[in-house]
Amino acid sequence: MSENGTDGPCCGTSQAAEQARACCDPGARTEVVAAGASCCGTADTSAVNDDTVAVPTVEAAGYAGRVDGPHPVVVIGAGPVGLAAAAHLHERGLPFTVLEAGPSAGAAVTEWGHVRLFSPWRYNVDHAARRLLAAADWAAPDPEVLPTGADLVEAYLRPLAKLPQIAPHVRYDASVVAIGRVGVDRVRTAGRASVPFVVRLATGQDVLASAVIDASGTWRTPSMLGANGLPAHGETDPQTVRLTAGALPDVLGADRGRFAGRHTVVVGAGHSAANTLLALAELAEQEPGTTITWATRGGSIDRAIGGGDADALPGRGALGSGIKLLVDSGRVRLVTGFAVHAVTAVDGHAELTASDGRTLTADRIVAATGFRPDHTLAAELRLDLDPALGCTRTLAPLIDPNEHSCGTVRPHGVDELTQPEPGYFAVGMKSYGRAPTFLMATGYEQVRSIAAALAGDWAAARDVQLDLPETGVCSATQGYKTMLDDAAARYGLAPDIPGRLISAALRHLPAAGTVAAATRAAANELGIDPDIALHLAALAGDQFDTTAQNTADAALSRAEPGLVTVSTDGGCCG
Structure with missing residues (x-):
């Protein structure tokens, strides 16, 4: 004692x-x-x-009681998580101001508006936001449909931002460039927690805040092509930049002219790369001369394939199944272990050189290499960041991508997001640092917990609950049908064609031996272009049920050596 x-x-x-x-x-x-x-x-x-x-607790950081005083809580960003924070702060009766760098709500989401999310609507609407919208007679979308980014903005974010409880407190074209404290720099301790924050805008105006919730995301700070995290040699040269697109270009829409009839190398192994590969494969069926190479740093594509048919988010499972089928059928050339060292522009083409000396020549490059947080805004605040991921040290082991997928992250809230700087919280994508395992539902729970803490309701703040789909536990949703419907419509096919194609492919599978061969046989039967049929099959992995997989396993076990097959730990399409 x-x-x-x-x-x-x-x-x-x-x-x-x-x-x-x-x-x-x-x-x-x-x-x-x-x-x-x-x-x-x-x-x-x-x-x-x-x-x-x-590890500091929120109480240790100076928030043992309710936020009060003349200054609002400043929320940076009017995206999904930022507006969810506003909704929860409103319900708690806390004054708030939302500062959005873009001209409207969901400005960053609009830039990838053509992309379909792999989580259905039921995971993408915050509970407090839903309550506010429901009171205004909002027509809620079908909870099992997969929205595009544009759907998310038009059907949810903009209606939410226009509500009278939110709209007067949102400022657009208000880019934040720095955050500090009134009268004290990062070194000074005495009285630090009692003075307001200074949030400085690009215009030079200072906005005072009682607390700061940074939901600015990571969209503006993509990771480099260089395998070591640094820019590859030549990556930032103007000629190279003109040949390089960031993650998720609108291949079938606004950016079509950049890729049609050209050879594109997609660098990366995440879901952004997979989305782009599927879009390029569809473009290749419509535009002769369009070819695709997929370059990954690792020696396998397991990360991109993910849970396949065993994934509880069918959109994500079908995504992985689809790219596996595209590689197996030869529509996408796969180059593994390609660690980009240098990029050189020569006569309108880009030459990528790997660390081992191998080279790839392309007309276009898509850098789908992930994103990283920009903490320079908070350079005058006291942050304690995990050295690998750039998130809080407490959160890091819960979201480590070496151990977790989107669906295996433990629920977390204000305690895991607290920094040594009293009252500053990074939330949403930014809170995850370089970890790619973030889901919007996670961000919604983060800001619910923080708003409760700032209101002094610690029982609610620490009652952290989250319903996340877990990879490996299949969930019956109909979201994947939307992706199929989109593709069928773009090809000018009848709505019933995808279903008929899958049924026919299942009948041909035992004799064909591979999904690609079965799909081509089904295409011939139905009078569909075989390559278009392969693309539809690539989007329909979840349609192949367990019974079909068992049949396929039996057929593949009898197949001749050398046949191209798919792995048996997924469904027929992955």
Whole structure:
């Protein structure tokens, strides 16, 4: 026992006292930790030892009670998570201001508006936002349909932003360039938590805030082509930049002319790459001379394929199944282990050189290499970031992409998002740093928890609950049908053709031996172009049920060596 009657030794810092539960009686210890000091030493944000990281709680950061005073909570970004934060702050009776860099709500989402999400509407509408919209007689979309980014903006974000409870508090064309504190820089500790934030805009105007919820996302800060995280040699040269598109170009729409009749190399192995590959494959059927190479840093495409048919989000499972089929059928050339070292523009073409000396020549490059957070806005705030992912240290092990998929992230809220800077929270995509496992539903729960904490309702703040689909546990939804309907309509086919094609392919599968061969046989039977049929099959992985897979497994076990097959841990299309 220590001399003051508590368990454990007397420690020298408030963080050490908090972790060791020592030095002070429980009531006094809570008070001194909340104040940023201890009964036996001064506050310190360093680790107690090399193996233990001091993790601040919200109370320790200065928010043990309700946010009050003359200044609003500033939310940066009017995307899905930023507007959800506004809805929850409104329900809590907390004043707020939303600062959006673009001209309208969901400005960043609009830029990838042609892309269909792999989560259906039921995961994409925040609960507080739904309550506000329902009171205004909002016509809710079908919960099982997969929206596009444009659908998300038009049917949800803009109606939400126009509500009288939200609209007066949103400022557009308000780009935030820096965040600080009134009268104190990052070094000063005394009185820090009691002074308001200064949120500086590109115009030079300062906006004062009681707290800051940064939902600015990562769309504007893509990762580099270079395999080491740095720009590849020559990547930023103007001629190379003109030949390179960012993630998710509108291949079948606004950007069609850039890719039609050309050879495109897609670099990356995530869902952005998969979406682009599927779109390019469709373009190749419509525009002669369009060819596709898929270059991945890793030695396999397992990450992009993901859960296949076993994925609880059918849109995501079909995505992985589809690109596997495109590779197996030869419509997409796959080059693995290609770590980009340099990019050179020569006579209107781009030459990519890998670290091992291999080269690829392309007319166009799509850099689908992921995104990273920009923390320079908060350079004058006290942040403690995970050295690998760039998120809070507490959140990092919960979202590590080496261990987790979108559906296996444990619910988390205000405690996991708290930084040493009192009242600053990065949420949404930005909160995940470089981890690609984020779902909008996760962001909605984050801001619900934070709003409750800022209102002083700790019971609600820490009652963190989240219903996420988990890869490997199949869920019966109809969302994948929308992707099929889209493709059939673009090809000018009758709405019943995808279903008839799948049924016919299943009949041919035992004799054909591979999905690609079965699909071509079904196409001949129905009078459909075989390559178009393969693209439809690539989008329909979830239609091939377990019975069909068992039949396929039996057929493949009898097939001659050398036949191109699909893996048996997924469905017939992946």
